[in-house]
Amino acid sequence: MTRVFSGITPSGHLTLGNYLGAIRQWVAAEQPAGDALFCVVDLHALTTEHDPARVGRLSRQAATLFLAAGLDPQRCTLFVQSHVDEHTRLSYLLECTATDGELRRMIQYREKAAKAEASGQGVRLSLLTYPVLMAADILAYGTDEVPVGEDQRQHVELTRDLAVRFNQRYGHTFSVPKATVPAVAARVMDLQQPTSKMGKSAENGAGIVYLLDEPAVITKKVMRAVTDSGDDGVVYDRAARPGVANLLDVLAACTGGEPEKLAARYSQYGPLKRDVAEAVVELLRPLQERHAELAADPGEVERVLREGAGRARALARPVVDRAYRAIGLLAA
Numbered sequence: 001m002t003r004v005f006s007g008i009t010p011s012g013h014l015t016l017g018n019y020l021g022a023i024r025q026w027v028a029a030e031q032p033a034g035d036a037l038f039c040v041v042d043l044h045a046l047t048t049e050h051d052p053a054r055v056g057r058l059s060r061q062a063a064t065l066f067l068a069a070g071l072d073p074q075r076c077t078l079f080v081q082s083h084v085d086e087h088t089r090l091s092y093l094l095e096c097t098a099t100d101g102e103l104r105r106m107i108q109y110r111e112k113a114a115k116a117e118a119s120g121q122g123v124r125l126s127l128l129t130y131p132v133l134m135a136a137d138i139l140a141y142g143t144d145e146v147p148v149g150e151d152q153r154q155h156v157e158l159t160r161d162l163a164v165r166f167n168q169r170y171g172h173t174f175s176v177p178k179a180t181v182p183a184v185a186a187r188v189m190d191l192q193q194p195t196s197k198m199g200k201s202a203e204n205g206a207g208i209v210y211l212l213d214e215p216a217v218i219t220k221k222v223m224r225a226v227t228d229s230g231d232d233g234v235v236y237d238r239a240a241r242p243g244v245a246n247l248l249d250v251l252a253a254c255t256g257g258e259p260e261k262l263a264a265r266y267s268q269y270g271p272l273k274r275d276v277a278e279a280v281v282e283l284l285r286p287l288q289e290r291h292a293e294l295a296a297d298p299g300e301v302e303r304v305l306r307e308g309a310g311r312a313r314a315l316a317r318p319v320v321d322r323a324y325r326a327i328g329l330l331a332a
């Protein structure tokens with residue numbers, strides 16, 4: 001059986017990028033015996049300036065969206081990271097395995113640290129160590145596969161390095177996981193700035209499709225997407241035409257086609273945008289309807305999360321205890 005683990009940080013409203021890059025893959029990766037775990041990784045939302053009340057609201061909303069997207073708590077484990085102490089217990093051991101140099105090389109750290117510094121907020125130490133906590137999230141469950149978008153690949157590579165290093169030094173303790181990334185839409189770009197990732201914590205939402213945006217809002221955002229100048233019609237070229245390539249990727253991800261082949265069906269941007277808007281609205285419609293039903297019964301979401309945390313704890317505890325003994329700590 002393949003053990004699957006993945007998570008989303010509740011640092012903003014979830015986006016189409018989160019859905020196409022991650023959640024949709026998760027639904028496909030569910031295991032009959034519940035060997036897949038999906039987590040609202042709330043501790044990661046504390047690494048940059050945050051509003052405490054908002055983190056709680058966004059955590060509940062993310063969990064509700066997991067269910068709305070079709071994750072079935074009978075077939076996978078859904079939980080909140082801070083409910084399971086094993087993540088932070090293991091993180092410290094992995095901090096004693098990682099080096100300062102390898103963490104400073106992480107692209108996301110460099111980008112987010114530069115932003116925090118520029119805004120005068122100071123860079124939280126946890127922003128530097130966060131990929132180690134992410135490695136702990138993954139390794140605590142004996143994970144084989146980590147379904148993520150392209151931007152998380154480097155963190156999963158670090159996780160592999162830490163697992164191998166720990167195993168070599170202290171004896172075999174961890175499975176060495178691998179990232180699985182979708183074939184299309186592994187990196188959905190901002191509709192207004194198609195050279196930047198569509199990110200949930202961006203300040204300007206005009207180029208971001210949020211999963212709970214109204215259909216009219218989605219349509220407006222897509223119709224106003226920045227496209228590229230060029231007089232040879234619609235072609236798929238990620239480097240030279242990032243705006244159009246992004247729309248074609250989204251259309252391919254929604255309808256199941258291939259971006260290059262879809263490009264050949266259009267000679268103008270207008271009809272392409274109309275089709276993309278319609279495809280996204282239709283893709284999200286059932287999720288939005290289900291979300292509205294679930295949001296009316298928050299007690300049910302809490303029950304799922306409580307039960308999930310219990311199952312997750314039982315899986316992680318022996319792995320983390322084994323790591324404590326392997327590294328030389330006395331059994332309690």
Ligand code: TYM
Nearest residue numbers: 006007008009017018021022041134148149186187188198
């Ligand atoms: P986060 O919360 O930024 O993103 C959650 C998932 O969504 C994917 N994603 C995208 N995919 C395609 N296009 C985009 N524009 C896009 N934006 C986001 C991400 O790749 C990710 O799969 N550090 C992680 C959360 C995390 C985690 C983990 C993931 C913590 N521990 C353990 C896997 C396993 C993060 O901040 O993802």
